[in-house]
Amino acid sequence: MNTPAILKTFHNGKMKEYFVRPEGEMHTDLGIIKLDELREKTFGDKISTHLGVELIIQKPRPPDMFIHARRSGAPMMPKDIGVIISNTGLCSSDSVLDAGTGSGILAIYLGSIAKRVVTYEIREDFLELARENFAQAGLANIELRLGDIETEIQKLDEKFDVITLDTMASSRVVPYVPDIIYPGGFLVTYSPFFEQAKEIRESIGRTNFVHVRTIETLEREISFSDRGTRPSTARVGHTGFITIARY
Template sequence: MTEKTGEATSKVSLPLVIFSGKTSYIINSFEGEFHTHKGVIDLSKLKDLNYGDEVETHLGFKFKVRPFSLSDFFKHFRKGPTPIMPKDIGAIIAFTGLRPDSAILDCGTGSGVLSAYLAYFCRDGFVVTVEKRKDFAKIARKNFELAGLKNIHQIVGDIFGLADSIKIKFDLIVLDMKDDDKFIPKARELLKNSGYLVVYNPYIDATRDAYFAMLNNNFQDIESFEIVKIDYEHKRAGTRPSTRVWHSGFLVVGRKID
């Protein structure tokens, strides 16, 4: 263990992150062994540490321990299909006023990034996530296991065929899938009164279709927008934008008010 002077310490809790240089891992168990390219770590050694302490591999390499942050999902999850970006996830949470006990339906799991963020944020609620592609669902399942989240319920199948069997009403439904505008009438049926529907789409024409589908299905407070995040690089010569990908997707947000 490392010694710290003049710094408040706290015992570690799960999940946590171990890191060495730019290499880091999410840890969600104090049992068994964890294999890294710098050797094997006995996970039982972690439970008696404080944040900022170090743990050694069997080869003598040291990893430092830090608290888990929600942003670690995006960094450490395996990516298959293009995930919704954190900036857009933040907008979904902010514009729909999610509560810690919210019930959420995520249609189009993809890599599972959005579901994991929402499930972690809504610790007293739950997320039902549906993905029709088995290869995407497999990636997401591994990511959920890594996250150690117990309030995600994963379904593999086509939401169009499954919707009539769902008996739950949701506070939020997110559509990130093909033919999203065609599912909007059913989404309205599955929402609680005052619940929100969010449609995420990378294409502006499809976004327009979703907007008018919400309008035609009597959604209220409809907004259609794009969140742009600009990164900057700072050098002695000056500062300039460094963002390579400016566009990720468009969001349409509407509310069911009967």
């Protein structure tokens, strides 16, 4: 294999994992791993450190990227990404337009399902970081474009099945979406504040979208202990409001 991989082992009762590229060597507290050897292996094989500790080689999946990818800011949470995927019915023939790219976490999940993702990022440094993350994820179907989605969307002459907007500019971008979305396609916006969500709803209200809904997803983890089983008492934080509309 010639792609990034996850190396995982259980040592002294604890799971350890490393996200690596098949080049050079890596010094760990379990010994030195000759990463070049990965080129002769496939996912599911094992690799040993010079101290004889065996690690299993796994194919990275989007949740691994959520944990290991470099971040330029707050990425979208898997619970919210799941709602986007389920409500749009994203599938392998879909073309997706995404903005802003940020760390590229949403784009990675979308790209692991859809045929193609075009994603716009206004900041060049963030774009370069996302480019690295896409390479780490082993995805070649994500096209990164530098630019302000508010102006760039007006120049597009292609159409998309799903459009995801995660920027403060979303309400100003919405008026141009009908020109570049296939009939029956979905627009999804993500906004941390009520005020933003309201502006987006007003903007959508001035177009011909149908089945418009704004939702918040709450995820409660269940904790298991000798004392009993119950929802975790850890704080459930707010992430963002998701607005879904169909054209």
